[in-house]
Amino acid sequence: MAAQSFAQIKFDGVSLLIPQTEVGIIEVSSSIGAEVLAEGSIGTVKSGNRDWPVFALGADFQLRPERPETYKFCLCMNLDNKEVLSIACEEVSTTMLDDKDDLKPVPDCMRITDCPIEFLTLRDHQMMLISNTKTMLQYLVAPEAIEA
């Protein structure tokens, strides 16, 4: 693969990579409003007239009903330039992946139907999980939302 930039977020021991081109904005969690736009979300990040429903996930990608105090940031993600969802996290950084990173698909025996992880790679003795906005949207929000 050609070198590609990813946003790297960390939550509950998970290191998840999302293509940088799909990142709208990064907000601090204090800006999360109480309005709940999507089932399972913990609130909404608003910026101008744009809204991102915020989801908090645990180590097994299970939805958390509340944001842990350590989740201080929100990665707001877009699909086709439309704001769709935000993931609360402990850290946000940027990283590059290229041919050396040797992305591997999740083995068949480990992949459950709605698993949001597309690829795995190991770097610096840490497993990195690679997903994208469309897959996360399918996992977190009703599939028909993708067509909206």
Add this chain to the structure above:
Amino acid sequence: MTVSNAWLLEASDSLSIAISDAEMVEYVQVPVSFTVPGAPNYCNQILYWQSHLVPVMDLGRLLGFSADEEGSLLSLIAYQTQPGTALQYMALKLKVAPRKIQVDDKQACELPEAISEGLLSSLCLSCFTHENRSVLILDIASLCSAKYRDQVNESKSDSFKTVITAE
């Protein structure tokens, strides 16, 4: 009488399987594995081995026994999904170190009723008796397939438990 070499793998207190010399790749005593979120609980660890990400299967947990969190023994197993295709790898969690044994035709036996009635039956290629225990020879490629994963997902874990404790 045909005598074959095999490796005896004790996947749990109640389940032994055998694999051939060709399938056995390596015995790993202290593996460094990583958790894959959202994966089935019997297969949510992955091992990085020689540029391969190798799924780690815990058959004891698959069959509904309590998890052995202390377990740190793995057998690395090679398999092919079709003849002539590249080798694939999986790791099986073990209770004890693998043992090399010899098996002859006279040891062949019917599948234990409990096994033949359970989901494992679809994976069993044959069965033999060794030291008064039934030892299964499993289709490893099928065990690692998406089809079997779906089959397990659809099943009740209780039915697995019934299968094995009846041995």
